[in-house]
Each structure stands twice: as structure tokens, then as C-alpha cells.
Amino acid sequence: MPATASLAAREQMLVMYCPGPGRALVAENRPVPEPGPGEVIVRILACGVCRTDLHLQDNELENIQYPAVPGHQVVGEVWACGPGTRLAKGQRVGAAWLAWTCGECDFCLRGEENLCDQAQFNGYQRDGGYAEYLRAQADYLIPLDSALDPAHTAPLLCGGLIGYRTLRMAGDARRLGIYGFGSAAHLITQLARHEQREVFAFTRPGDESAQDFARSLDVSWAGGSDESAPVALDAALIFAPVGDLVPLALRAVRKGGRVVCGGIHMSDIPSFPYADLWGERQLRSVANLTRRDASEFMALAARYPIHTRITRYPLEAANEALTDLREGRISGTAVLTVSG
Ligand SMILES: [Zn+2]
Ligand SMILES: [Zn+2]
Secondary structure (H helix, E strand, O other): OOOOOOHHHHHEEEEEEEOOOOOOOEEEEEEOOOOOOOEEEEEEEEEEEOHHHHHHHOOOOOOOOOOEOOOOOEEEEEEEEOOOOOOOOOOEEEEOOEEEOOOOOHHHHOOOHHHOOOOEEEOOOEOOOOEOEEEEEHHHOEEOOOOOOHHHHHHHHOHHHHHHHHHHHOOOOOEEEEEOOOHHHHHHHHHHHHOOOEEEEEEOOOOHHHHHHHHHOOOOEEEEOOOOOOOOEEEEEEOOOOOOHHHHHHHHEEEEEEEEEOOOOOOOOOOOOHHHOOOOOEEEEOOOOOHHHHHHHHHHHHHOOOOOOEEEEEHHHHHHHHHHHHOOOOOOEEEEEOOO
16 A cells, blocks of 8 residues: 555555454455544554464454454554544554453453453454554553564564563563463563573474574573473463463473463363372463553563564465464564555
């Protein structure tokens, strides 16, 4: 699409939507939405591709309303503002998974808006970023420095934020295992190394390229998830959607250690002996994220900084990006680039 705001571009936008369970995305031109009260329209520059987008396509999230537009790692510019918004036109912003919460329930009032029962999410209940424009609640957008490269910043908004919340749940663990070395892992490994933690990376058995990638990020050890860690871990983070990893990770952590599941979806966890949980080991999940997570993590990412490894695809090639992700052909994060 043209870089300038032509009238034609303003009226129509390209959207890549999923028409139903298991179906490939379909390209469609739709009218650019109008912003309602408290909303803005974001002109999208880049949108990351996430495993959750595959879960949306595969009908593995609850109550998906098809047709659905995936995408929840959006970097763009404020294009139009509805009444009552404080953002300025042209301002660089990010849109992540959390799109809206009620603000009134016990969870919201306790600062746990990530657990709000009525929460809505971009690229799930709301049309997401596989498009040229996004309609969003202004208060849920993340202000970004316009000097940041959009495509390299997009992965921070999901893998980075979820990874950050997952890492925080691990407390002050010094010896950290990471299972599943994809987008979240490669970002959070960098943060963990800045924090002087030792990282032990577990990949799919035999996945030499993922193990080499992990070693390039200065991990202490990289191997297959079928291998034992060389030391007892203080905590393990699981980013792969594979329930079989949970008992393995519990056996890899020391007494009192924690296993944190960072994914939104996971296959069933096989039964395991109580002895693997015994010794005050803890197992917990991470659900969604809060706006506070976003502001804390983006501040850290600006300070260190955190490098993202990306593979670019034009928006029109979203199906190819999803297939490459599904088949494990992407190291780092796939990013759809929009608007040139
Ligand atoms: Zn995601
Ligand atoms: Zn709420």
C-alpha cells in the first residue's frame, strides 16, 4: 500500500482473515474502521506471527468467533483518534495481546487485569494485526520510541512480554532452564543473561540449529529435552506447547524449585509420580499479561537492549509465515511487514 495517506488507502484496507477452523487465511479488502469513543485507528507497520495464531487457526482457543483476524504483536502509528483519547496522530504505538478489560471486577481492582473474566484480546475476540489498520482501545496501546525498527520491535510485544511475565514468576532463580527455544525464549534468554542468570536451553531432541542458536545467546548449556541438565535447576520455564515437558521439567528442578508454563495452550500433561512434585516444588501457569508488564519490559528492552531475530514476510504472505512456523522452519520470530 502507498506510504502516504491517500484517500483510497483510508477507505480500504487489506485484511488476512481466518474463515474457519483449520482453514488457510483469506485476503480481503475491507473498509478501514472508524474509531469509537476511547478508540484509535492504528496504521500498522509490522505484526509478529505467534504460535497462538496457529492455535486460533486450529480452533484450540475457547469460543473463537470465525471469521477471525489473527495478530497481537503490532507496531504502528496512530492514524485517527476517536473522542476522549489522549494519543496524538502519528504517535508510534504497540498493540499486544491484552486489548480490553472491564476495570471493575475483583481481578482488575487487584491489579490482575490479565485474569479479568471479560478481558478481550487482539487477534482473538478482536480483529488483530494481520491487516493494514487496527482498531484499538487507546488506553491499552503501548507508547513506543519511533526510533525503534518496527519489525524488530514487534516480537517484543508477545514473546517478550509473555516471556518477561514468565521469567518474573521464576523469582530470583539463578540457574534457569528454558524448554522450547522459539520467540519468547530467545528474547528472555538475553534478559536473563543481563541479569546474570545462568541459562540451560532445552530444544526438541536433535534440533541442532535451535541448540546452536541458543549457544549464540551465551547460554551455559544447550541440549535436547530428552537430556538431563548438567546441574539441578532453580526454575524451569516452558514455552513449548508440549505437556510431556512438565514432568521432565519438574524432575530437572531442585527441591523448592519452580516450573512455570508460559504458553496459552498446552497438550495434556501425562500423569507423574507425586515424588516429582514433592520437596516443595511448584508448578504454575502464566496467563496473558498486564499493562504494567508491558511498561516494565519495554523499559528494560530499551535499556539493555534486547535483539530480536526475525524473518520478514509481506502481509500477503501470512499463510506462508504460519506454515513455516508450524513446521519449525523459523528461528526467532516471523514478522509480517505492512505499509512498505
Ligand atoms: Zn503471541
Ligand atoms: Zn475485570
